[in-house]
Amino acid sequence: MSDVKPIRIFMTGVGGQGTLTATTLLTQTVLHLGLPVTSGEIHGMAQRGGVVESTVLIGCKSPKIGHGEADVLLGFEPMETLRALPYLKPGGTVFSSSEYMLPLSVATGRETCPSLDEVETAVKACTDDFRFLPCQTLGLEAGAVQAGNIALLGALAASGKTPVTVEAMAEAIRANMKAKIVDVNLKALELGAKQDA
Amino acid sequence: MPHPLLADNPGETHLLLGNEAIVRGAVEAGIQVVTCYPGTPSSEAPDTFFRLSPEGKYYFEYSVNEKVALEVGGGATLAGALTLTTMKHVGVNVAADPLMTLCYTGAPGGFVLLSADDPGCHSSQNEQDNRIYARLGGMPVFEPSTAQEAKDMTRDALAMSKKHEAPVMLRTTTRVNHLRGPVEFGNAPDPGKAKGFTKNPSRFVPIPAFSRRMHLELLDRLDALREEAEKSPYNTVSGAGEIGIAASGISRAYLCDALENAGLKGKVKVFDLGMSYPLPETMALDFMKGLKKLLVVEELEPVLENELRVLAQKNSLDIEIFGKNLLPQNGEFTVTMVENAVREVAGEQAVTVDCCEGRDNLPMRPPNLCAGCPHRGAFFATREVFGDDAIYSSDIGCYTLGLLPPLSCADFLLCMGSSVSAGGGAALAAGQTVVAFIGDSTFFHSGLSGLANAVFNQHDLLLVILDNYTTAMTGHQPNPGVHHTVLGENPSRVDIAKSCEGVGVEVIRKVNPLNRKKTVAALEELKDMKGVRVLIAEEPCPLYARRITRQSKPQVAYVTENCSGRYECLEKLACPAIYKDGDKAAVNELLCSGCMLCLQICPNIKAKKRG
Structure with missing residues (x-):
């Protein structure tokens, strides 16, 4: 395994958002590229609305990422991006959705979410290499709000930060997703990839 | 074409979850019988066996609890079947009694116990290390670290168990069950029929005279298995x-x-x-x-x-x-x-890992009862009737989340099924009303014996059975009480009310917990009574209804312009579909499941057709 440069990708989102679908797709893409890959997910008590964290590791044996170990952080929700920042290596890469999914305590007015500016400031303190995308909007534009995750993967693929390419990801979508959702996800992938161009 | 996990397709590589890899390993070993009680992080293994069971060449069952799963599996291996029994780590506590004896009798057909441990308590009440059980019983242990190993070790553990007629533990941890990695497949032979039972009472009936010898035989088996470990490729x-x-x-x-x-x-x-x-x-x-x-x-x-x-x-x-x-x-x-x-x-300097600074005290996303969850109605009515005057004995399932304010309906909890028995114990010592909550699956798991005990010992207990037609927390697995499963209608349903009647409960009421008035009235009536009384709160889990029986309610709630901003709906129900919008409450129509509980606490919330 030592001949492949290790890359650790940490993903975080909110239950019901499709974080695990995106994780599996990214893992399948890496596998299609012939690289050693392992991924992990933690979703114990995460009913709908709980935090879902997952990992994709290229060239590693362990499925887990500790604090300061992630090369890339993919946040499918901005507050979760902020919460997961300690996992990122300083100077690592961040792709995050800019659109919130409010937790119950915020929806009921008992607490407030940090603003997008605050999230960006915290991210900037760790790295210059970040990009925020309106994932839900892009998902809706593609045809389904859940496809927003795939848009974020599109931006990652287009960035060249990992061996994963947009073409390889499109191939994995065609090979692994149910026929009726392939087009929506290909469209979301393209929309996300364009954002990074 | 058979499902790839079942097909004889050696050489193919598939990306599998650790738990799916275990299924494939069992298929490659020629598995004949699979029993389980679901529980995170083990559940995807039995759920995959179940989903594929119509085309699989094995017998599969969701047993009512881990002890029963291990006994059914134990009986099957004694009768010559290659058997796998799966559970989470704390389930092995429930199954420990038959497990210890099975280690003495041995497993003629081969027997592997999957014990899915949970370091870090991602979804459990403790982080006990079940490798110690293996030493207590005398069973070899395999511990995979990758998806490929999860597949290979399951296959080889089953083969080794069969060869030595010794039960073997496949011990995983959450990270292994829930990792995903490439797995290269081997052959998947036809398992054929189980050997059948060979009578040999001195081997299989552990009366003391036989047990002493069985223990010696177990020690001999362990010596032989130590030799296997010496040459194991793992x-x-x-x-x-x-x-x-x-x-x-x-x-x-x-x-x-x-x-x-x-x-x-x-x-x-x-x-x-x-x-x-x-x-x-x-x-x-x-x-x-x-x-x-x-x-x-x-x-x-x-x-x-x-x-x-x-x-x-x-x-x-x-x-x-x-x-x-x-x-x-x-x-x-x-x-x-x-x-x-x-x-x-190694005498080298430690690395300090620089990590980015996040932010403390961010709003949390604690697990919460879903929008439309019928438990919310049951808890809301219970608080309305009993407030803080009753002690709430909780149990294991989604309804443990009744713990959270504002519903606050869980004061203590020991383990699966304890709501009934520990509830009775608390009532007799505290001299206070105890209301116990148990779900349908947990009731069949180990609530029934506690209920018989409560009747026999004349406990004073109000038991609310939250029957949502499924085992919701672990992913909608069937239990004896369910009407439907993902494979169709349940042909042999066990009725909860009749079961209560059968163990001698005389006062049994049924309500739909989403009907506030009727639920409150039933609780008021039961409040004034003594002895064991049961309220069955029946209403399907909305996620189950959507996924399994493809039913959803045609209406959604909305807040009218008359909203006074009292936010009683928010503060009393904590429904994730209701939020504050400026100085008024509002309903997220995408999340609202149409349960209409909120309409019953505020005149300014109305129903309308969905969409």
Whole structure:
């Protein structure tokens, strides 16, 4: 395994958002590229609305990422991006959705979410290499709000930060997703990839 | 075309979840009987067996609890079937009684117990280390660290069990059950028919006279299995030097990456233990020879560490052994944690990991009852009737979340089924009304025997059975009470009310918990009574209804312009579909399941057609 440069990708989102679908797709893409890959997910008590964290590791044996170990952080929700920042290596890469999914305590007015500016400031303190995308909007534009995750993967693929390419990801979508959702996800992938161009 | 997990398709590589890899391993071994009680992190294994059961060549069942699962599996292996029984770690506590005896009688058809442990308590009440059970009973242990190993070890553990007629433990941890990796398939032979039962009472009936001999036979079997461990392909020694590291389970993966990071690969000696019990002592001694220092890397208890310490002491080895003095005895490890333990033993400076700063005190996303969850109605009505005057005895399921304010309907909890029995105990000691809550699956798991006990011992208990037609928390598995499963109608449903009647409960009421008035009225009536009374709150879990029976309610709630901003709906129900919008409450129509509970507490919320 030592001949492949290790890359650790940490993903975080909110239950019901499709974080695990995106994780599996990214893992399948890496596998299609012939690289050693392992991924992990933690979703114990995460009913709908709980935090879902997952990992994709290229060239590693362990499925887990500790604090300061992630090369890339993919946040499918901005507050979760902020919460997961300690996992990122300083100077690592961040792709995050800019659109919130409010937790119950915020929806009921008992607490407030940090603003997008605050999230960006915290991210900037760790790295210059970040990009925020309106994932839900892009998902809706593609045809389904859940496809927003795939848009974020599109931006990652287009960035060249990992061996994963947009073409390889499109191939994995065609090979692994149910026929009726392939087009929506290909469209979301393209929309996300364009954002990074 | 058969499903890839069942097909005889050697050489193919598939990306599998650890739990799916276990299924494939069992298929490659020619599995004949699978029993289980679901529980995170084990559930995807039995759920996959269940989903594929119409085309699989094995018998599968969701048993009512872990003890029953192990007994059904035990009976099957005694009658010659190659058998796998799956459960989460705390389930083994429930199954421990038959397990200990099965280790004495042995398993003629072969028997593997999947024990899915949960270091870090991702979804459990404790982080007990079930490798200790294996030592207590005398069963070999396999501990995979990758998806490929999860498949291969399941296959080989079953084969070894069959060869030695000894029950074997396949011990995983959450990270292994829920990792995903490429798995290269082997052959999937036709399992054929089970051998059948061969009468031999002196072997299979553990009366004391026979048990004494059985114990000796068990010890002999363990000696033979130690020889297997000596030559197991999963136990290897690599590298060189005067520093040694022994690792088992997922820690082997952490160690592999840690050595890579530290640039110490090949410069230290590594003892990889995939088949970790019985300890291959000859191999271990060989490994320890010439070492000055030894680090043992294993999550949770110092099981391997202690065994290696004993071995070193017995053989008067001059070796400094590190383990739990450098690595924690609780929670999970990380690669960096392991790297620093290795560095310390190697006399190198620890790495400090720079990590980005997040922010403390961010709003949390605690698990919460879903929008439309019927438990919310049951808890809301209970608080309306009893407030803080009753003691609430809770149980294990989604409804444990009734703990959270504002519903606050869980004061104590011990284990599956304890709401009934511990509820009775608390009532007699406290002299206070106890209201116990139990779900349908947990009721059949171990609530029934507590209920019979409560009737027999004349406990004073109001038991609310929250029948949502499914085992919701672990992913909608069937239980004896369900009407439908993912495969269709349940042809042999066990009726909850009749079961209560059968064990002697005289007062039984039924309500739909989403009907506030009727639920409150029923609770008021039961409040004034003494003895064992049961209220069955019946309404399907909305997620189950949507996914399994494809039903959803045609209406959604909305807040009218007359909203006074009292926010009673928000403060009393904590429904995730209701939020504050400026100075008024509002309903998220996408989340609203149409349960209409909120309409019953505020006149300014109305119903309208969905969409």
